[in-house]
Amino acid sequence: MNFRHSWIIALKDIKVFIRKRTVLYMIVLLPLMLSVIFPLVIEFAKGGGITGPYLLTLLHSFEWFFVIIPAIIPAPIASYSIVGEKLEKSLERLLATPTTDGEILLGKGLAAFIPTIIATYAGASIFMTLIDAVTNGRLGYLYYPNWDMGVILLLLAPLALLLSIELNIITSSRVTDVRAAGQAGSLMFLPFIGIYIASEIGVFTLDTNNLLIIAGVIAVLDVVLFRISTSLFQREQILTKWK
Amino acid sequence: MIDTENLTKKFGDNTAVDSVTLHVDEGEVFGFLGPNGAGKTTTVRMLCCLISKTSGNARIGDYDIGRSEDALKIRRLIGLVPDNVGLYEALSAYDNMDFYGKLYDRTESQRKESIAALLKMLELWEKKDVPVATFSKGMKQKLAIALALVHDPHILFMDEPTANLDPEAAKTVRDFILDLKKQKKTIFLNTHNLDEAQRICDRIAILNTTLRAMGTPEELERSVRGKVTVIQLEESNDAVLAAVKKLKLGDVLAEGNKLTISTANPEKQNATILDAVFRAGGRIQSVNVVGSTLEDAYLKLVREREKV
Numbered sequence: 364m365n366f367r368h369s370w371i372i373a374l375k376d377i378k379v380f381i382r383k384r385t386v387l388y389m390i391v392l393l394p395l396m397l398s399v400i401f402p403l404v405i406e407f408a409k410g411g412g413i414t415g416p417y418l419l420t421l422l423h424s425f426e427w428f429f430v431i432i433p434a435i436i437p438a439p440i441a442s443y444s445i446v447g448e449k450l451e452k453s454l455e456r457l458l459a460t461p462t463t464d465g466e467i468l469l470g471k472g473l474a475a476f477i478p479t480i481i482a483t484y485a486g487a488s489i490f491m492t493l494i495d496a497v498t499n500g501r502l503g504y505l506y507y508p509n510w511d512m513g514v515i516l517l518l519l520a521p522l523a524l525l526l527s528i529e530l531n532i533i534t535s536s537r538v539t540d541v542r543a544a545g546q547a548g549s550l551m552f553l554p555f556i557g558i559y560i561a562s563e564i565g566v567f568t569l570d571t572n573n574l575l576i577i578a579g580v581i582a583v584l585d586v587v588l589f590r591i592s593t594s595l596f597q598r599e600q601i602l603t604k605w606k
Numbered sequence: 607m608i609d610t611e612n613l614t615k616k617f618g619d620n621t622a623v624d625s626v627t628l629h630v631d632e633g634e635v636f637g638f639l640g641p642n643g644a645g646k647t648t649t650v651r652m653l654c655c656l657i658s659k660t661s662g663n664a665r666i667g668d669y670d671i672g673r674s675e676d677a678l679k680i681r682r683l684i685g686l687v688p689d690n691v692g693l694y695e696a697l698s699a700y701d702n703m704d705f706y707g708k709l710y711d712r713t714e715s716q717r718k719e720s721i722a723a724l725l726k727m728l729e730l731w732e733k734k735d736v737p738v739a740t741f742s743k744g745m746k747q748k749l750a751i752a753l754a755l756v757h758d759p760h761i762l763f764m765d766e767p768t769a770n771l772d773p774e775a776a777k778t779v780r781d782f783i784l785d786l787k788k789q790k791k792t793i794f795l796n797t798h799n800l801d802e803a804q805r806i807c808d809r810i811a812i813l814n815t816t817l818r819a820m821g822t823p824e825e826l827e828r829s830v831r832g833k834v835t836v837i838q839l840e841e842s843n844d845a846v847l848a849a850v851k852k853l854k855l856g857d858v859l860a861e862g863n864k865l866t867i868s869t870a871n872p873e874k875q876n877a878t879i880l881d882a883v884f885r886a887g888g889r890i891q892s893v894n895v896v897g898s899t900l901e902d903a904y905l906k907l908v909r910e911r912e913k914v
Contacts, residue, residue: 371708375694375701382696382737452690456753459654459686460709461678599657603617 364469368462372470377478379447380440389439390478394432394486401425402493415502422494422506427559427569429490429515433483433524434552437475441531444471445601455602464596468532475528476521483520487512514574522581527551529588536596607632607761607792608653612662615648622648624816625662630809632760633790635783637797637807641908644814646796647689650763653794655680666761682710685754689765689796691746692753695739699730699749702738703756710757717756724752728782744775751782762786765796780806804900818907826903833897835872835879837865840889849886850879863891 380386405421448454457467491507498506530551558577562569608630615623623645630636640646651657653664655677667683669676694702700721707717725731728748738746747767754762767783768776783806786793797803803810804823811820819826839846842863851858855875856868865883869875872895883890 368709371705375705378701379694379696451692451694453692453694455656455688456686456692458656459681460706461681462709602651602656
């Protein structure tokens with residue numbers, strides 16, 4: 364595996380995304396909006412008499428969105444990674460270069476991973492700073508940084524992001540038309556929404572231990588999916604069966 | 607440089623390429639002619655290790671297309687101009703070329719040098735920083751060829767490089783291919799443009815799932831019918847027709863005042879024919895030697911296949 368080739372492909376894809384403004388907006392807007400909206404909700408709910416324990420529960424709910432965000436954002440980038448090459452009819456030329464399937468897939472994955480994780484961390488930084496600003500008076504201490512958010516940002520967000528990218532790449536390299544890739548790719552965040560709802564209705568709590576268990580499960584899924592994605596990426600099928 | 611032996615590709619029950627055996631020499635421009643769906647692109651894709659072969663063998667240089675460990679070496683040796691230009695429209699011409707140069711592990715100085723040389727040669731240097739989306743079809747096609755050459759490959763596979771181009775752009779591309787020929791590049795040219803094949807190819811193969819014929823353009827022309835001598839007489843004359851037939855040089859066809867004689871070697875036999883015409887009392891208005899064209903050969907060979 365020549366990692367330099369993957370890096371070259373990733374940098375090219377990122378350059379293309381930056382030129383395509385709509386993709387860039389999709390990456391930046393969601394984390395930015397949520398990082399501002401959530402603190403505003405806390406601030407405006409002050410008059411509603413949110414008590415300390417309820418405030419903490421609310422903050423806990425908001426934190427999970429920084430796992431959902433990286434599962435949502437890469438959908439357009441990752442599904443575009445293979446589909447886009449096919450759309451621009453550049454895939455045949457790319458496949459004719461001395462690069463392996465693994466190098467191409469890793470490059471495509473990095474292209475989706477890097478901007479998404481940067482946007483997620485930037486959004487989380489704004490979120491934590493604003494939350495600390497609006498809750499410090501009520502709690503009497505700075506709520507962030509804390510262990511839960513550490514696990515979410517350093518473990519769960521990157522792992523969920525990898526899972527979403529892999530599922531999107533698998534989908535986009537298997538389906539035979541562009542719209543199908545986009546539609547299938549956009550459903551990848553549903554399991555994370557499911558976990559959020561389960562925690563909200565009390566099936567389990569998203570405490571540090573459970574977050575670590577979820578991270579472990581996602582890590583295993585990531586490894587399995589990476590193997591599946593490399594075995595399913597078949598040059599011949601992509602070249603000859605795509606419409 | 608390129609050798610195939612009974613190379614075959616099947617997609618399910620459909621045979622796209624059937625037992626193709628050919629050899630392309632180093633520095634040769636080899637034309638691969640055939641109608642749409644004849645298997646030309648499939649053959650190129652097999653030779654470029656983009657799709658697998660079903661059976662048979664093929665070698666590019668010293669490497670076997672059937673060996674997975676040779677695939678990367680083959681791809682390093684070749685350049686591919688696909689039937690679709692395959693450019694990143696949002697990127698500039700320079701960025702497109704630089705990307706592929708990097709994937710072929712060219713150093714920065716090598717990339718700069720080859721990109722500048724190719725873009726200047728193809729008259730794209732002035733537009734090097736402009737997004738490709740703004741390029742005309744001809745400019746995109748020229749850039750597509752430049753991309754395939756950024757790593758200075760020994761062998762170039764070109765799939766319909768002048769399709770959909772206006773005559774001026776097509777001429778620029780053809781001239782460029784002739785320049786590459788002077789540089790001793792081996793060029794495998796897929797085309798259904800007979801005129802183009804005749805002008806730039808050293809040898810031509812005609813494919814319609816199976817290989818129908820292979821040879822120089824002249825050999826293929828001769829393979830259909832050879833040449834005919836057409837004699838226009840002042841008036842028709844049975845004695846002249848009988849005299850020419852008596853020579854038994856080939857088929858003789860009389861249409862009004864015109865005699866058409868199929869001959870193996872008109873340059874040598876015409877003197878005998880004309881002597882017989884004079885002796886039989888024929889008065890000659892004109893004599894022409896007419897050869898068959900590559901188009902005649904192509905149509906005959908392709909239709910033979912269709913009849914099968």
